[in-house]
Amino acid sequence: MQLQNIILFKKVRVVSVFVLLATGISCGSIFKKEEDREPLARVGKSYLYKDDVEALLKDNVSKEDSASFVTNYINNWATKQLLLSKSKINLPEEQLKEFNQLIENYKTDLYTRAYKEALVSQTEDTIVTDAQLSSFYEREKENFMLKEKLVKLRFIELSAQFLDKDQVASRLDRFNAKDQKFLDSIGIQFKNLNFNDSIWVKASRIVNEIPPLTFENEDRYLKKSQFFELQDSIGVYLAKVTDVLNTNDTAPLLFVKPSIKQILLNRRRLELIRKLETEIIDDAIKDKEFEVYVKD
Structure with missing residues (x-):
């Protein structure tokens, strides 16, 4: 070329x-x-x-x-x-001085932040045990109030033309071992499903998944032990609610585990950075690279 x-x-x-x-x-x-x-x-x-x-x-x-x-x-x-x-x-001289100082400060922050991040990444312990998570949760429970309703439920979405809807609804509601096996065997016929009712889900997410369910009518359907069936032009929505936590209830540990882990890692990181900064100062004083001339 x-x-x-x-x-x-x-x-x-x-x-x-x-x-x-x-x-x-x-x-x-x-x-x-x-x-x-x-x-x-x-x-x-x-x-x-x-x-x-x-x-x-x-x-x-x-x-x-x-x-x-x-x-x-x-x-x-x-x-x-x-x-x-x-x-x-x-530009005025004073403004140029101000800009130059800002540039120097930014450059210093950029270099020092990158250096501290590199040091921390080499020495940081990123393992948080279940015991540490549980301990923090028990100490800080009052700080983990729910801002939104949480729900545990089983859920199936069927096409509007699905023929054996009543049997599927009955088995989803009862959900013994035979029912689970049966529903698993025909799961490919469902448009959507969730059989894991041990996980807490935000009510807003459920409302998004089930179009006939709205924020105005959710209290009628999202109640503990409630089975409901809703329908629209697209399909049929079957759900069995197994548990509910309301706004301002204490959030369950499983739901806040990721947040607690991040809090603990951030605290650990800040503590490590403070330790590194202290060691850098101490070493510089020891090696006579850093001296303070201001007297008390």
Whole structure:
């Protein structure tokens, strides 16, 4: 692939810009790799190099698209550099000092955060035992109040034309060993099903799964030991509610386990970071890399 004279950027009154373009480009990349960095453009003392742009190019784009991308990139880069140069000349000195301080603070935060994350990832213990989860739950139970009703239920969705609906409903309600085996054997005929009634599910999720069920009528159907059948033009919805927890009840441990685990891991991480920071200070003082000259 050959690419010649992609763009010539205009000279600017205060700062000149020139563009050096590559010729004889191979198919895999617009720019050849060279030992010395070769400039594409200059604004004042700032240079844009081939390898800066090369990393952004994709192999599967056409010559024309690549040329257009490079042209736009160079122009955008030059515009930013020129505006930056102008801002340093024309903005008030106090504002420039403030911006420079913000830049330094951001750079420091970026480096230190990345370094701390790297140290923590090497030493962090991410295992949280069931005993630790249970212990935290028992201590903090009052902080785990439900903001939404939770329900345990069995559920089957049938097509509107399903022939043996009554038998399926009866077996789903009773649900002894024979019933479970029977329903499992014909489960492929159901549009949707859930036989695991040991899991707590948010009422809002159930309302979304069963269209005839709404937030206005859910209290009529989502009651402990309630069996209900609802129907619309799409299908028939059968459900047996086995347990219910209402808003402001204490959330069950199984439901809040993921949240508790994350809380414990976050606390562990913060404690580890504080320990690392203390050790860094202590080591620096010991090695005379850090001294404080301010007297009390």
